[in-house]
Amino acid sequence: MGAMNQTPVLQLVGVVLLMVGLGFYGAVIGRSPVLGLFGLLSCIGLLILYFFPKRCRYCASSQSYRRKECETCGAPV
Numbered sequence: 001m002g003a004m005n006q007t008p009v010l011q012l013v014g015v016v017l018l019m020v021g022l023g024f025y026g027a028v029i030g031r032s033p034v035l036g037l038f039g040l041l042s043c044i045g046l047l048i049l050y051f052f053p054k055r056c057r058y059c060a061s062s063q064s065y066r067r068k069e070c071e072t073c074g075a076p077v
C-alpha cells in the first residue's frame, strides 16, 4: 500500500498532462506537437526533449538547444 498503489486514473491524468505540456514545448521549439508522445516515457521523455535540437520557425534550420537566436537568420528560437 502507499505510493506504489496509486489509482490508474490519476497516473493516466498525469501522463496526459505531461504529453500536452511536451506537445506545447515541441511547438515552441519549432518542432511537431507530436513530440508530446515523449510524455509516455515520463522523466526520460522530458530529458530527451530538453536536449532535442530546436528548429527555426522562419528558415527551418536546426539550432543547438542552447542557442537563443537562429544562426542563419537571427530570429529568436
Ligand SMILES: [Zn+2]
Pocket: 056, 057, 058, 059, 060, 061, 070, 071, 072, 073, 074, 075
Ligand atoms: Zn532562422
